[in-house]
Amino acid sequence: MTLVTSLCEILHVSEHELLTASDDMHQREIEEQSRGYLRILKGYTWITYICYLAVLIPCFIGNLVTEHRLSWFFIVVGGLAMIFSFINVPVMTKTRRAEKCFWCFYGSLIYMLCVCRIVLGGDWLIMSLLGISFGLLSVFLPIILCSWKSNWPILHHKGLICLGIDTVLAYLMVFFGCLFYVKGVTGAIIAQNLWVLTIFVILAWLIFVVFRYIRCSRLMKTSITVALCGVWMFLADTMVSIAYSSRIVRPGVNFHNWMDFGGQNIGLVILIVGAVMIAASMIRDMRK
Incomplete structure (x- = not known):
């Protein structure tokens, strides 16, 4: 401490000031870097705003000059809103940036589709909204x-929420698809297509329930899933024939005729494999 005291006397500072000088310099560097970052961020924001105005003002004037009303100008606004959700929203927000970017993009996309429908006309809006919602939400909603970190009881069943929303959107897509794009559509045709969709939805929900709510080993869950897929394939032709054929196809197996019994044959093989896996899993669990 004698050397430190001597240095303090020479520099005319206290021992505390000498010992904390490096920390103060480091803090000043951090503050200076923060101010520089904020200046860059502010400049970036203003540059993007100027670019938006450089696009909007000519489009606004051009739309009024050419059509004497505002029409496709609002489509341009929607396109810029989509760009805004990617390059400005992450800068403006401090928490949940990816989530906010997604919702801004999703909202701006819906807005642009609605404006395009108003400006251009057509009967495609509902199917477009449903298709985009199904594609985006099925990937990003999970x-x-x-x-999300919350104590809400409903959030303990996130998979149930996601699959439920996907199921509802799928049914709506099939319903409105038949309603708008099938010539001579009748209630029977809509019911047939909804029934076929239900056949596939049943398999998806069964697999989800097995993996989410049945408490057993992973091998057992996989084995049950394989067996369920086998049962589903074995009965698929029969279930489809209920809607599309006046004669119900009875489930059967014929390994000499794969053209007519291919689905049933494959389903039976998968079912046997699943049963063997279930037995092996039970033996494995009993030995533990």
Whole structure:
């Protein structure tokens, strides 16, 4: 401490000031870097706003000059809103940036589709909204819900929420698809298509219930899933024939005729494999 005291006397500072000088310099560097970052961020934001105005003002004037009303200008606004959701929203927000970017993009996309429908006309809006919602939500909604940390009881069943929303959107797509795009559509045709969709939905829900709510080993869950897929394939032709054929196809097996019994044969083989896996899993669990 004698050397430190001597240095303090020479520099005319206290021992505390000498010992904390490096920390103060480091803190000043951090503050200076923060101010520089904020200046860059502010400049970036203003540059993007100027670019938006450089696009909007000519489009606004051009739309009024050419059509004497505002029409496709609102489509341009929707396109810029989509760009805004990617390059400005992450800068403006401090938490949940990816989630907010997604919702802004999703909202701007819906807005642009609605404006295009108003400006251009057509009967495609509902199917477009349903298709985009189904595609985006089926991929990103599970990711978003996994990032939510809350004690709400409903959030303990995030998979149920996602699959439920996907199921509803799928049924709506089939219903409106038949309603708008099938010539001579009748209630029977809509019911047939909804029934076929139900056949596939049943398999998806069964697999979900097995993996989410049945408490057993992973091998047992996989084995049960394989067996369920076998049963589903074995009965698929019969279930489809209920809607599309006046004669119900009875389930049967004929390994000499794969053209007519291919689905049933494959389903039986998968069912046998699943049963063997279930037995092996039970033996494995009993030995533990």
